[in-house]
Amino acid sequence: MKAKLQPQLIEYKLDRRKLDITLERLRMYQPPEGYWLGFSGGKDSTTLKTLAQMAGVKFTAHFNITGLDPPEVIKFTKTYHPDVILEPPPRTLWELIPKWGPPTRLHRWCCQELKERTPPNGAIVALGIRAAESRRRATYTLLERCYRRPGIARFHPIIDWTDADIWAFIREYNIPYCSLYDEGWVRVSCLMCPFARLKERPAHAARYPNVALQFVRAFDRLLQQRPFGQSYHIKTPAHLFMWWMEKWHKGDPIPTEDDALNLIFPNGHTPADHERMKGHIHP
Ligand code: SF4
Numbered sequence: 001m002k003a004k005l006q007p008q009l010i011e012y013k014l015d016r017r018k019l020d021i022t023l024e025r026l027r028m029y030q031p032p033e034g035y036w037l038g039f040s041g042g043k044d045s046t047t048l049k050t051l052a053q054m055a056g057v058k059f060t061a062h063f064n065i066t067g068l069d070p071p072e073v074i075k076f077t078k079t080y081h082p083d084v085i086l087e088p089p090p091r092t093l094w095e096l097i098p099k100w101g102p103p104t105r106l107h108r109w110c111c112q113e114l115k116e117r118t119p120p121n122g123a124i125v126a127l128g129i130r131a132a133e134s135r136r137r138a139t140y141t142l143l144e145r146c147y148r149r150p151g152i153a154r155f156h157p158i159i160d161w162t163d164a165d166i167w168a169f170i171r172e173y174n175i176p177y178c179s180l181y182d183e184g185w186v187r188v189s190c191l192m193c194p195f196a197r198l199k200e201r202p203a204h205a206a207r208y209p210n211v212a213l214q215f216v217r218a219f220d221r222l223l224q225q226r227p228f229g230q231s232y233h234i235k236t237p238a239h240l241f242m243w244w245m246e247k248w249h250k251g252d253p254i255p256t257e258d259d260a261l262n263l264i265f266p267n268g269h270t271p272a273d274h275e276r277m278k279g280h281i282h283p
Contacts, residue, residue, distance in 0.1 A: 039061040
């Protein structure tokens with residue numbers, strides 16, 4: 001497999017000193033029971049897991065299923081990392097949306113409920129988080145106490161690795177990675193995540209319409225149970241979906257079911273897609 005990399009990433013050589021320091025970090029902080037290693041099928045956690053193996057440290061790798069994981073990621077994990085423990089959530093995202101509302105940048109409940117739920121108290125959780133990923137992550141340190149669950153320590157051995165470091169490592173050691181990177185994906189994470197880039201979310205909806213339709217149906221159940229977005233006069237699941245996708249703003253004409261379907265099926269939709277949206281036909 002060959003990722004479509006920018007020229008500067010292809011030419012970049014692996015920084016051996018950084019690699020050695022990272023292996024040493026992994027050995028130095030190793031708890032007697034081993035790390036609880038968070039695996040997501042992306043390039044960073046794939047790198048981290050490989051480094052833990054190279055360092056010879058004890059760990060168990062866990063993949064907390066969110067229900068928004070691209071099928072290509074699950075396939076990659078099952079194929080190349082069969083030792084990773086897949087952890088299905090006790091309650092699905094679709095069951096939780098009527099309770100918590102749509103996950104948004106300001107109300108990011110799904111990470112806590114679905115992604116960060118399983119490490120036991122006392123665990124040192126090794127994560128492939130890097131400072132280069134975002135301004136927020138740039139504030140993270142090598143080892144810190146989890147502010148949500150103080151009984152857990154979060155360990156970030158590759159915090160100072162750049163994208164170029166990651167790809168140089170993957171290339172040099174010929175490490176298999178998820179096929180989505182070859183299609184130009186920069187980040188492999190939850191589909192339609194509110195933190196994804198604006199143009200990625202509609203692209204995800206169009207590629208995985210069943211996931212988008214599940215959101216519409218979950219929004220329908222939410223609106224049947226309680227009002228949402230009263231100041232925006234949101235009354236229909238299609239309207240809520242378009243707002244959540246940042247395709248409708250206050251003052252715009254109220255979006256219709258067709259507007260939502262046009263977003264999910266940009267190449268045209270059928271009457272059966274209308275029925276699927278309402279849950280009359282299950283995908
Ligand atoms: S959708 Fe985004 S915010 Fe929600 S669990 Fe996935 S990564 Fe976290």
